[in-house]
Amino acid sequence: MKKILLLCFAFYSFQTIAQDFMPPLIDWSGKSESLQVAENHPWVTPSELDDLTTSPDYEETVNWLRKLTDSSPLVEMKSLGKSEQGRDIWMLIASDDSNFDPAKIREQDKAVLLFHGGIHAGEIDGKDAGMMLFRDILHGEKKHLLDQATLLFIPILNVDGHERRSEYGRVNQRGPREMGWRSNAQNLNLNRDFTKLETAGVRAVVEVINAYDPDLYVDVHVTDGADYQYDITYGYVKTGGYSPAISAFLSDKIQPEVDQALSDWGHIPGPLLFAANGQDFSEGNVAFSFSPRFSHTYGDARHLPSILIENHSLKPFRQRVLGTYVFLEQAIKTIGEHYQEIRDAVAADQNQPKDELIVKFGFRESPADTMEFLGIASEKVKSDITGREFIQWKGEPIIQQVPSLLMDRPVQEVSTPEAYFVPAEWTVVIKKLRQHGLKMETLETSTELELEFDFLTEYQLSPNPLEGKIRFQSFETKQITRRVKLAPGSVKIPVDQNLGELASIFLEAESVDSFFQWGYFMSILSQTEYMETYIMEPMIQQLLKEDAALRAEFEQAKAANPDWVNSPRSIYRWFYERTPYFDQNWKVIPIGKLR
Structure with a gap:
């Protein structure tokens, strides 16, 4: 009991906030700042009331979304089921003709975008960006976006993790002020669940995919890790996947148009970034081959165009939310303009030969190429505490040439x-x-x-x-x-x-x-079944007497395994396995x- 009390006291006295120790912040301003509305706007979002430094809790979010839904016939709010702790997992459907029926949406000749925030509940940028975007579609000047696509928006996927919120929610992330928890109430990581479907949230997403057949699926995250200049990084299965035609479409159409929009609005888009040495990018950037337990790789495996957004955790919440808004708006325009090309790519991948399947990928023997990397200067500092070196970021922009290490080499196929x-x-x-x-x-x-x-x-x-x-x-x-x-x-x-x-x-x-x-x-x-020795012994005697082939095999086994002869248990086992009494399903x- 004393140990527990001491531990609690240590937590209560912990007044330091990790953000006080973040790397230096580079000043940012961009055109996307104009997307915010004033505090007196009738449809200001809860986050905008705090200049996008906070994010509302579940109840405030749901109340605001319900009010928005009640204000327009173009949007419907639908529960996808209950979380492990009994909260509704909500989805908004926006349609220019008030068509919310899944079968009718599948049949219409129009693109469908599915996106969600908070699969990792502390990484909540998608929720607040989506709320602003829906506001501007329904009560602003962007209703025309519904001419391009029907929208499916799950504001908070991990609703229970979202409510495990505090200033200590995510130690490596610059806002919002209170953040939710990465895993759900059962401590399961939703973005490791797309094959086994053990979480209510991911089951809900897969049910939506099956019911509405979206043309683009976007999962909004926030990174951990190194510092760099990019604020909105994202990726998809480029090589080493199961949907080459979709990968080509995402590379040739989606990425150039989204990158251009982000740049035009004052953001710096980049690819998914994973430092090869786990610290800085001096040894290259790794393009992993994720397995289908992850959202975007699962999408690739089922021939659904899928994108993983990883906003940079060291950039302020405000900057990340505005960048996500720009990304989503451009994604709507792009899939609307290239709808038939998407359907053709999906059909091509669905009709691939299925005689062989690669089930494991490895790294190429040498880097694929080099990339111009917009990095941040760093230095290695020796720790006074551990005696080891660690990376310290200096907040100074630099440009590097770094190798691209691709994990797309087939290693095993069936x-x-x-x-x-x-x-x-x-x-x-x-x-x-x-x-x-x-x-x-x-x-x-x-x-x-x-x-x-x-x-x-x-x-x-x-x-x-x-x-x-x-x-x-x-x-x-x-x-x-x-x-x-x-x-x-x-x-x-x-x-x-x-x-x-x-x-x-x-x-x-x-x-x-x-x-x-x-x-x-x-x-x-x-x-679960076994044979007693008082049956084995006389049975073996009889078998050896009647079966010359078995007798010869037994002698060979003894010669090959001298130590084995001294183990009666092993000998009995050897004979037991050669009888029809042995478990044939083991x-x-x-x-x-x-x-």
């Missing part, structure tokens, strides 16, 4: 089958496949089939959990073919469908984000493949 079969008893996996929108056939009667399965020959579990799951650190498999009887309720998932790549990503064991690697089949590692990953 040959995909004609179809996958998931037995009826694996209900959780079947449910998740349905939630993702995969087409499947449910078997109505008991069905016998000869299928291929993966059998685990070696495995090692990770010593540490990830997102509440124990994953595999390493494993090896071999393919086996067996005739199985599938119970009614089992499902057949053909690979030849628009989301065929997703089926393989989820169901091929080697895929980084397969349901196997996420631990949904852990029970196959357990054995270590067999229960996903059947029809070749």
Whole structure:
């Protein structure tokens, strides 16, 4: 009890705010400052009342949005379900003809933009930018944007994390004054959940994607990490993905037009930035191959044009929000003007051959090229506390030439089958496949089939959990073919469908984000039946007497493993595995493949 009290006292006496120790700030002003309205404007947002230095809590946000919705027939406010703590996850739909029905929106000959803020609730720029943008569409001079696209806006995705807000919410970020928490109420990171769908927020997003079929999906974040001049950085799967036609469209159309708009309005756009050495960019910028557990990579895998915005955490909240507004406005214009090109790109990627699938990428052996990098000067300083060097940013703009390190080299691929079969008893996996929108056939009667399965020959579990799951650190498999009887309720998932790549990503064991690697089949590692030695001993005697081939194999095993002979348990086990009494399902990953 004394230790707990002392710990609490230490927290209560902690009056220092991390922002007092931020790197020097470069002064900024830009044309986008004109997007703010005055405090006496009838539709001023709560954030603008504080000059975009604060962000409203959940209740104030919802009340303002409900009032906005009630003021116009062009917008509807819809609950996507409840969070883990029981809060509504709200979405706004804006349509120029007051059309809010998902089926009708899918059928209309017009682009659809889906964007959300607060998947990491402290990174809330998208919420406040979206509120300002919707205000200007409904009560300003930008109603024409609805001629270009129908808008789907989820202001706060991680609503529970949003309410775990304080001045200590995000230590590496320059505002707003109070910030929410990165993970949800169950301490799960929503932007690691796009394959396993264990959080209410991400399930809601996937349901929206399935229902409305958007043409562009934008996930608004804020970075951590190094200092640089760029304020609005963003990215998408350029290479090493599953949608090359979409990647080309994003590169050729979206990026140039968005970059130009941001520059025109006084911002400095840049690519996603990850320092190769984890500190500064002297050794290059890394373009990672993210797996489909992340929002934009999941979008790429299901052939949905998807962009990840990472506003720079060391820039003020006001600057980041205004830049996000500019980004979203231009994105609406661009997808409206190039709508048919988007649909053509999506169709091309959906119709790709699906015989092979790359499930793992690695770095190229040498840098792809160099980029002109708008950096900030830094120096290495020796710590008086640890004795080690650390990076100290000096607030002085510099221009560098840095290598671009691309992680798009295929490392491992699998040959995909004609179809996958998931037995009826694996209900959780079947449910998740349905939630993702995969087409499947449910078997109505008991069905016998000869299928291929993966059998685990070696495995090692990770010593540490990830997102509440124990994953595999390493494993090896071999393919086996067996005739199985599938119970009614089992499902057949053909690979030849628009989301065929997703089926393989989820169901091929080697895929980084397969349901196997996420631990949904852990029970196959357990054995529940066994044989007593008083049965094994006379049975072995009989088998050795009658089966010359078994007798020869046993002698070879003893010669190859001298120590093994001294282990009665190992000998009994060796024989047991060669009897029909041994568990034939042990270590067999229960996903059947029809070749």
